[in-house]
Amino acid sequence: MSQISEITTSSSSAADAGGDVLVLAARLANGGPVLLTESARVGAEPELDALTALLPTLGFKGALDTVVRVPTAALGGHRQSKLAPQVLVVGTGEADDTAALRRAAGRAARELAGTDHAVFALPADNPDDLAAVAEGALEGAYTWSGRVPESTSPLARITVLTPLSPAPRTLLHRNRVDATAPILARARVLAQAVAMARDLVNDPPAKLTPAAFADRARRAAEDADRARKDGRLKVEVYDDERLATEGFGGIVGVGQGSVHPPRLVRLEWSPRTRGGRAAHVALVGKGITFDSGGISLKPPASMPAMKSDMAGAAVVLTATLAAARLGLPVRVTAWLALAENLPGGKAQRPGDVVATFDGTTVEITNTDAEGRLVMADALAAAVAQSPDAVMDVATLTGAQIVALGERVGAVMGSESMRADVLAAAEGAGEDFWPMPLPAHLRANLDSPFADLRNAPVGNRAGGMLVAGLFLREFVGDTPWAHLDIAGPAYNDKAPWGLTPQGGTGFGVSTLLAFLEQRAAAEAAAD
Numbered sequence: 001m002s003q004i005s006e007i008t009t010s011s012s013s014a015a016d017a018g019g020d021v022l023v024l025a026a027r028l029a030n031g032g033p034v035l036l037t038e039s040a041r042v043g044a045e046p047e048l049d050a051l052t053a054l055l056p057t058l059g060f061k062g063a064l065d066t067v068v069r070v071p072t073a074a075l076g077g078h079r080q081s082k083l084a085p086q087v088l089v090v091g092t093g094e095a096d097d098t099a100a101l102r103r104a105a106g107r108a109a110r111e112l113a114g115t116d117h118a119v120f121a122l123p124a125d126n127p128d129d130l131a132a133v134a135e136g137a138l139e140g141a142y143t144w145s146g147r148v149p150e151s152t153s154p155l156a157r158i159t160v161l162t163p164l165s166p167a168p169r170t171l172l173h174r175n176r177v178d179a180t181a182p183i184l185a186r187a188r189v190l191a192q193a194v195a196m197a198r199d200l201v202n203d204p205p206a207k208l209t210p211a212a213f214a215d216r217a218r219r220a221a222e223d224a225d226r227a228r229k230d231g232r233l234k235v236e237v238y239d240d241e242r243l244a245t246e247g248f249g250g251i252v253g254v255g256q257g258s259v260h261p262p263r264l265v266r267l268e269w270s271p272r273t274r275g276g277r278a279a280h281v282a283l284v285g286k287g288i289t290f291d292s293g294g295i296s297l298k299p300p301a302s303m304p305a306m307k308s309d310m311a312g313a314a315v316v317l318t319a320t321l322a323a324a325r326l327g328l329p330v331r332v333t334a335w336l337a338l339a340e341n342l343p344g345g346k347a348q349r350p351g352d353v354v355a356t357f358d359g360t361t362v363e364i365t366n367t368d369a370e371g372r373l374v375m376a377d378a379l380a381a382a383v384a385q386s387p388d389a390v391m392d393v394a395t396l397t398g399a400q401i402v403a404l405g406e407r408v409g410a411v412m413g414s415e416s417m418r419a420d421v422l423a424a425a426e427g428a429g430e431d432f433w434p435m436p437l438p439a440h441l442r443a444n445l446d447s448p449f450a451d452l453r454n455a456p457v458g459n460r461a462g463g464m465l466v467a468g469l470f471l472r473e474f475v476g477d478t479p480w481a482h483l484d485i486a487g488p489a490y491n492d493k494a495p496w497g498l499t500p501q502g503g504t505g506f507g508v509s510t511l512l513a514f515l516e517q518r519a520a521a522e523a524a525a526d
């Protein structure tokens with residue numbers, strides 16, 4: 001398992017903070033760089049003035065995602081000082097808002113693989129900016145520990161300079177509270193969740209079978225449960241036999257072509273509440289550990305990325321673990337629908353009819369539209385327990401990527417849920433965009449042989465929306481949001497911002513923010 005970096009805060013100025021590398025940010029204004037260093041300047045004015053003069057001659061303009069590294073000696077730092085021996089400047093582009101800071105901190109931390117200790121002197125004088133810098137740095141520092149041969153080890157230690165950190169002197173007073181402690185605690189939990197989601201996606205599919213995924217989920221849940229006093233995190237794994245006897249025809253059908261049988265994992269975080277009733281949110285994740293397309297086989301070029309087709313389940317699992325680790329006062333039931341979609345002698349065929357958990361019959365027209373089949377079962381089982389809201393996360397359609405590209409997720413569903421997800425995403429620094437579920441497209445799913453067919457034949461129009469309409473059949477009246485993250489879940493291009501190559505962990509931050517929102521709303525209603 002990939003470890004996150006150590007992180008602390010300090011109220012020192014850059015000149016006193018030490019470290020191996022000092023990280024500064026610059027934005028791009030009028031074609032040139034402007035350092036964002038207010039609180040870091042004290043005591044380091046000569047060096048920072050020299051840096052300001054030097055940057056343009058190095059061709060550094062402060063553009064988004066650019067970095068430049070300068071030895072402090074080149075800035076005339078002759079005097080006795082604890083200024084780090086190197087300075088790294090990261091560009092934020094024209095924006096210098098919270099999202100830009102998160103991304104810049106991530107970009108810098110990624111650049112610093114192999115470094116022991118970096119001191120981040122980015123603007124962090126309010127809680128939101130401090131959180132963004134801490135989260136960005138921790139998420140950007142990630143490297144996949146499973147790689148053979150090994151990648152350069154990640155940045156080991158991070159100190160974030162912030163005036164919110166109590167001065168060392170005041171720490172001697174016993175009862176002095178450190179306002180940065182809960183911010184760092186949350187950032188660590190979030191970064192750990194993101195790292196685990198990335199790890200799960202990056203693992204080769206021969207290693208991460210449905211049973212292996214279920215074991216990882218069980219172990220992680222038991223771990224998180226042991227640490228808690230303010231609630232319980234329970235985990236239950238349905239094996240293939242139980243799935244068959246209890247009527248999960250979607251999951252069984254998709255999984256039957258593989259020698260690695262399917263699983264359904266149910267996690268439940270129940271906070272200990274004082275009298276009041278906690279809101280109950282159900283989360284459902286698509287966990288296709290490898291999607292070959294089945295008998296409706298995909299072309300070769302589409303397949304390597306399909307080890308990431310369990311990203312939705314990874315996001316749901318890790319966000320639930322994070323909610324438990326933070327002791328959030330919201331009840332969460334999380335469902336991971338795990339199966340491997342392979343062709344084989346026992347595989348499901350186009351033309352077969354399956355019955356899902358709620359009794360709906362589905363004609364299989366395309367075995368590559370498998371995600372909606374496993375999600376149908378898990379959604380039906382989730383809403384049967386009457387949650388206040390249900391949210392599903394899935395790498396569901398190639399059409400999602402056509403519509404929104406590789407960095408923006410789509411959100412569909414009930415209007416108020418859609419709005420709540422967008423608000424959570426905004427605070428979390430993730431890009432989601434609202435999409436409609438147009439009624440006229442529903443006719444694409446009519447079948448002469450069953451209640452529904454799983455995919456239109458020979459018509460790709462609005463493919464993401466048709467998939468959303470299919471899922472809607474299984475949620476009843478429960479307020480519902482559907483997150484299609486086919487594009488942003490996996491990055492097979494160059495890294496950018498805090499996003500590495502491979503699994504991205506996209507969605508974890510939004511889900512955690514959404515759960516926190518629900519917890520806060522309940523507390524306000526009490």
Ligand code: BES
Binds near residue numbers: 291293305395401456
């Ligand atoms: N897992 C894919 C969707 C996908 C494609 C995710 C590319 C990430 C990158 C999904 O199971 C799928 O194959 N969907 C089909 C549906 C179609 C057959 C109706 C698709 O999008 O082509």
Ligand code: MN
Binds near residue numbers: 291367368371
């Ligand atoms: Mn598929």
Ligand code: ZN
Binds near residue numbers: 370
């Ligand atoms: Zn799939």
